[in-house]
Amino acid sequence: MSSAVGEKTITRVPLVDLKRQYHSIKGEVDSAIQDVLESQAFILGPQVKEFENLFASYCNTKHAIGVSSGTDALLLALKSLGIGDGDEVITSPFTFFATVGSICNTGAKPVFVDIEPESFNIRPDLIEKCISKKTKAIIPVHIYGQCADMDPILEIAKKHDIRVIEDSAQAIGAEYKDKKSGSIGDLGCFSFFPSKNLGGLGDGGMITCSSDELEELIYMLRIHGGKPKNYYSIIGINGRLDTIQAAVLIKKLGHIELWCEKRREKASYYSQKMKELDLATPETMSFNKHVFHQYVIRTKERDRLMEHLTANNIGTAVHYPVPQHLQKCLAHLGYKEGDLPEAENAAKEIVSLPIFPEITKEEQDYVINSINNFLSTSNN
Template sequence: MRIPILDLKAQYATIKDEVTRAIGEVCESQAFALGPAVARFEQNVAAYCGSKHAIGVSSGTDALLVSLMALDIKPGDEVITTPFSFFATAGCVVRVGARPVFADVDPDSCNIDPARIEEKISDRTRAIIPVHLFGQIAEMEAIMEIAQRHDLAVIEDAAQAIGASRDGSKAGAFGDCGCFSFYPTKNLGGFGDGGLVTTNTDALADDIRTLRDHGQKPQYFYKVIGGNFRLDGIQGAVLNVKLKYLDEWNEKRRQNAALYDSLFAGSPVRTPAIDSHNVSIYHQYTVTVPERDKLQKYLAENEIGSAVFYPKPLHLQDCFGELGYRQGDMPVAERLCNEVMSLPVYPELTPEEIEYVAGTVLKFYGIS
């Protein structure tokens, strides 16, 4: 039995006709950059996330970048974030000339530990970027309390968390900005790159809309230097079709995760710990395991896909060497990088396939 880490073709087969019609409408209108399809998608996502504004942009990375720009994060500023995330979280901070300051993560949620944030605050700190990793929202009430007390902006990196909630509030509705990615492998994935920023602040939304289109307002008149961060019309159309199925797909992921949890009970496999306040969307089903690399090789030999997110923490990446971090500075993140592994959890998996994946993992540990 061959089981990939993700099967996008299986999802596409269920919505092919709707997607084809939606793309055809954009082709007929010839509104390829922003346009009506993007405007509709923005309106629908704002309602879905419980945010006043949603601004479509060219990628999740650009969502972070334009948020930092709109908040006037600049050279000399510091931004506190997690060392256990995709590169863009910290890379965008450097791109605006600021300095990422890393705070270690909670060993259970893998998200930034609020208890580690306050000790990193200096007179140069301007913002915090918590990441809702693997589809679970960070401890936003504690993070927002710290931010408000120190007058800091909060940018939620919700690239992996659209539809996730905490105490009834959706990802992207807590901070000054919420940043989403619609890379094809995301729970809500486009047909290429795409992203979006949510905010409840009118002035911030206005600035982001201006900055995503080179900083022009009105056309060909520039008071600020922006970028080319527009979301394509075809992406807006595809994402609008998929959005109405998102809750169904996320629920199926939760069901798949629950089956894995039951199958791994009492084994060496440490399953994801979901905070009681959270409803996760399981963008990844990430376990911590002994002999991770040997297990991954064994799974590949049995035609089972897996992935490691992430094999090296950000504070130890070569490109951030000038920040001065060393091995041992972020012990939890460093340990997780040696132990985490993500297993297939996409909605179209059958119970039999999940049982085969789990059974193969357990067989590796000598459990039948």
């Protein structure tokens, strides 16, 4: 099978192609790296602060603190709230393991709440009955690039005097009721993993907040907890954002709105072309502006569809195959199959299709035709 683009015939489509983005802004990226090389200021050089300021202003928060990864952003955010041994943190099972691993690494216990099948995000109306005396925070995860329904979550948090940390790793630029993700809860955590919508050249992350007290604590925790240097009243980690990453991310941040818009356009093209097909396309909640970090469809034929797409050289993935409450390392928490049915069903039926700002219409047509062919043969 193939799809023609002018002279060129499409015969493969990657899940994501980072080279295209790099080549579209190569001059900016290369010169940003060169500047850092010339300065040799690799650790907390001036670009880190500059990027933090730009990021805070992009997200509409008072502060942003550059850190070493999205995972460390979550860990440091939890630590800044004093969360540790004996505490409980409520979150979604339908996330990347880092959300949960970070909770466990503070010594706290994750408590899982099932998801809404339409948005794949945590179901606010199920949260309250999971709150105990030990609950210290809720981490809603803005999965695939659209925000969880934050108002009822904030209301519950206020009522029980607990904090809200947004896991915005997949949702830079996403909006909930005109508010940017990361500016809604007490703290927002972002990832600059290379394939994220704002991707670095390696690991990187950011924490957003508007509390001066939390900002100061996170700055300390990011450098082992020392203030002044070599004097430690708290225990932190080595969790800084590299200057090279910050320098490159400053340049990339200038393009993020356009890239988000392109992702929305590509997603809308897929959805429009697939609306007659026997599968579920993503839903955007009325209060949300989605940034489509992933474009995820649902079908009971998921595994066979993936095999078919792979045979046609189309990149796909399952984000994520095991809902976190069923991970082996968390068996001691006592969750079993059937406890969180919406997350479990979704994990069996989801598949992520290729999406990135530079994907062409012809590539998308190739993907759509492939799916179409599969469905028409599998229904017969």
